[in-house]
Amino acid sequence: MTMRKMLLASVAIAVSSGALAQGAPTPPRAAKKPHEVTAPGGIRSDEYYWLRDDTRKNPEMLAYLNAENAYADAQLAALKPLQETLYQETVSHIKQDDSSVPYRKNGYWYQTRFNTGADYPVIERRKGDRTAPAEVMFDQPAMAKGHSFFALSDWAVSPDNRLVAYAEDVVGRRQYTLKVKDLATGQILPDTITNAEPNVIWAGDNKTILYVAKEPTTLRGYKVMAHAIGTPVAQDRLLHEEKDDTFAMWIGRTSDDRFLCVFAQSTVSNEQRCAPTTAPATFQTLAPRKRELRYQADHMDGRWIVRTNHRAKNYTLMTVADADLDKGTAAWRDLTPANDTVFIEGFKPFRDFVAIDQREGGNRMIRVLDAAGKSLPVKADEPAYRMALDVNEEPDTPWVRYTYGSLVTPTTTYEVNAKTGERRVLKVAPVPGYDPANYVTERVWATARDGTKIPVSLVHRKDVKRDGTAPLFQYAYGSYGISTDPAVDPGRIGLLDRGMVYAIAHIRGGQEMGRQWYDDGHLLNKKNSFTDFIDVTRYLVAQKYAAKGRVAAMGGSAGGLLMGGVANMAPEDYKAIVAQVPFVDVVTTMLDASIPLTTFEYDEWGNPAQKQFYDYMLSYSPYDQVAAKAYPSMYVGTGLWDSQVQYYEPAKWVARLRDKKTDNNPLLFRVNMEAGHGGKSGRFERYRQNAEWQAFVLQQLNVVK
Template sequence: MIRTSAWLLASLSIAALSTTAQAQTAPKPPIAARKPHEVKAPFGATRQDPYYWLRDDSRKNPEMLAYLAAENAYADALLAPTKPLQDKLYAEITGRIKQDDSSVPYRKKGYWYYSRFETGGDYPIVARRKGSMDAPEQILLDEPRMGAGKGYFAIGGKEVSPDDRLLAYAEDLVGRRQYVIRVKGLADGKLLSDEIPNAEPDFAWADDSKTIFYVEKDPTTLLGKRVKAHVLGTPVGADRLVYEEKDDSFYMGLKKTTSDKFICIVLQSTVSNEERCAPSANPASFTPLAPRERDFLYSSDNVGGQWTIRTNWQAPNYRLMTISDADAAKGRAAWTDIVPTSANVFIENFQPFDSFLAIEERSEGNKRLRLLTKAGKSSFVNADEPAYAMALDVNAESGTPWVRYTYDSLRTPETTYEVNVDTGERKILKVQEVKGYDPAKYVTERVWATARDGTKVPVSLIYAKGFKKDGSAPLYQYAYGSYGYSTDPAFSPLLPSLLDRGVAYAIAHIRGGQEMGRQWYDDGHLKNKMNSFTDFIDVTRALVDQGYAKKGRVAAMGGSAGGLLMGAVANMAPQDYRVIIAQVPFVDVVTTMLDPTIPLTTGEYDEWGNPEQKSWYDVMLAYSPYDHVEAKAYPSLFVGTGLWDSQVQYYEPTKWVAKLRATKTDSNPLVFRINMEAGHGGKSGRFRRYRDQAEYSAFALEQLGVE
């Protein structure tokens, strides 16, 4: 048992007293000790970091754990008055979710695959049926049984062997994304003795159904470093080394092409990538489809003896190219255009079929679907709302005229369609059931906010009918804006709980994503990162000016790199926000990026810069939230983290909170919630995350003055 310090016991006592009628004073937050520590850059710059001691890579330091426990106790006490609203929100959210839900089955090699939830279940049952959905069910993974009693449980990749007799799957019981790959027989359901630890969640079977290719991770940096081949029944220690990546700026994964004809090692950095492929029938040697080159990006798939390639080669918004299997060795010079590049349309994804291509495109901030036949006929799938997103769904077989896709918006729950490329016929396969929800009660809009440099920033909005744009309402504004990741307007079961209480909800599609094309990303990272922060602030001010919200009644939310956004916004424009919610926030940018042993650091130099060089050090230091905490008033804050987070280490938000507590001059509440059994994505399970969501949403609504 961890020995607790005197200040922790005092904090716990205060927390306990605050929940009784005897409490006469508000609970007092824990104050972290300050200990001298100097962070030095290779070129000589130094910074003092008195909270550096809160970092413990083993996560066993008693003093550090005691501080986290005190913060959780303080959060319990501070949030106790919101518990009735938390419970009500949780009941509302989960009450909208279909308990005994199931996915739309898809066919592959004569089997129909699907997953289903049982009433009250946190995890799905993964199953298949042979020939038709009327055939007997074969359970592949009974996840409710597998996850029972575990603090954290998640399944990554899962793949049936080519002979349909075995299932390989990746399991994480910590939340740190260090998976164990296991194999089970599908006839008897028994696990084989093979167990591959410390792996990435994606892997691939060779055609012999006994060789598994997987990516082994570095135990410290958690980067995928080596591709190995494991033969069932042999020791993992004897696995053959297939490929080793020497450049720590690259992430590594594995995939199989749609044709199942090739296994590919996928190597990805921010500005360069490479795909090394080998025939699944004889995966002895992996050859690059095109060798890596800085500022050259591509991705590929194979169907019908042809490679289809999405690439930015002489095409900032990407283009689609092709080459035959027979000519693939000739390299990039032999690629030919299918869809040329466009200045206004960004090609985000594609799926090749035998007779056509399905293409995900972005135009004016929306993601749409285009179908292109080999005869050159092009058509778009229609949408009925001003702000929406379409996305390719599971299309496991290429020899069909039907393509499956999903459609949703802030107003419309996810709907799964399939459309016939030859006839145009469209079928609804499933509308996600949301109990008690009537989309006719709400209005969604796409508006444009003018940023301070004149750039028009798209904003997706939703509010209840009858909402008055008179400048009196509360606003809940979300954004991410990093890595070129686009935040599409998607329905959430939380939304009606906000909208029915008079809150308007907005997604600010700020620079740093790719909603408006590749330039949108380039204008929001590296030396242009400040644009992400000012865009968010300018969207808030524009929505207030247009009457969607009252100044001082705005909640801001972001997570991970979006948590960096929240930290920067809190420093730059605290007066514009009543409350800020920062989940797993990346807030100690310079110190983290100076340490190549921290997971993700080396792979992200081209996203943030390398602070070992003074020029980039200065750029990052100009906005790093932890380094800009000042003695001034801040909004109310809710900060969340997971002790086992592998993406943003727990000590970043911990140090930030400690520094804020010691420095800020206001009396606004600062809540710090640490999940001691979770990683970057929070608690596992279908319903557990909604407890967290209800907690911080209740806090935000209370701060906004929403009853």
């Protein structure tokens, strides 16, 4: 008997599964157990609260999750051939022995490359020039052996190029282990730091690393520590502790390598402290934290350049001389004017100019600002696209490296000369078997119910007719001010080639249209995200881009919250919904400060200890709003070790949906028992997982072929 069958047989009291009705399996049913949650708005009943087990060892809970997996296996069995076809099609569009464009830093050229068939890349460097012999820094295929999950995150080479510190995760819970490797010998040093953020930098002495320790329960990064190589971790020095649990922290070096900086950030404010690289002991605050003051600074040639919302809602760039730093914002001077239609996303200082990453009209673009204040915008030829600053590690150059892509054009790495405007292509990401000429991308504007124009990025094959018969796959995120940009995805080509229209709804809650776009989609405006998404769907159907009854929707994490809200508010508009790692139990989670992410998200969702926020959250929380009505076909995914959205949120949601929904549409719950928020690791494994829900969607929309 398999382990799964043993678990199912041992806890039949919790789960009714395995029985067959006319040859078809019946869905699992989680046991109901009385539990009350106390809140300012009163007592809430949460009959599936028992599914929460922070140890992830409760056999009754595990049995239910395994039963859901077994049920999904049975329901999807007939789609295995299509799933395999989709996976093989995706793999056929991936150049398996691909490599990145090399970049130069501190005398070495760095590059990442994949070997054919490998799930993980090799990271290597060459001394002096690109033709020098390669030194392998990280052989990730070898490092990943024996692990069901593996992720190499941040890494940093010491200033003398001798050692590399790096962060790895072999569980998927984002509790990283920091290690140090001798690049000359390949030896892994005894220094091992656990439960850290994936963030590490070197001091100027080549023997001290700075890192951010996580609070053990909430997993919030809260202490910046200094570790001297070769000494016990217990002797690490505390450099800064963030006591306000609504703030998270990370660390970094300035572009000129003169300062080490500690960044503390909440949703609505942040603070930056910096110390000389040669003496990381006393950190000077650039500007004290103040609600609604946000800034981030970099240093070059005796001045600080600051991206800030100080007197500029959409952010501007300001400067302050080293000598005036202690004067605070009063000494900051404008480098760029405030603009109501241009949102500054980021920047990179060079010796003679500043490269600016900005948004306008829903698109992300690049411009170069020289010392005389003259701007050089980088042009694009498509209606919906994305530019972004790429790796620019050395400031003494006139060349700015950036990437460009769209829903049709594969990611292309360019560099542009800040003095002459000359542009040259460094690499076009290879997509075998894909011809951009067969597809068309559009930018349309859907009118929301309050009159707001919502930008939508579309792609479809040129031979798809706009006659109201095509199937539509619509995606959005819409939270945290995170914008969703268009790009070619090898896993999407198979859907397009089957006649689907793919749409990204740039709904409020992101920052595609500036900071106000975000403000209008969070806290007490969160429902705008849901209604925007629904209104985009109705617009695309009305404009005959898609057929009513042939629409699928997808979102993940906070986008999974969006899917839950949409399923409750407008189930009739969607044939199928895919919700990955969905944040669907908003009220219960935000009431519990021990859960990772809760405390520093009060300004995103609201603090339910205040009744107005409690009532508003309750009015849209997908778990709380499940009702006795018909729902679309649904595929829900989670990871048992997810640290961002705990597995029990979607588990409880699915259990309540099973109990209340009145339809016979399939509801499938796929639980990765060995993965976290991002699913299983490895570049091919991700596409194999995606092929499962893609096959489900194609079947539901009747485009299986």
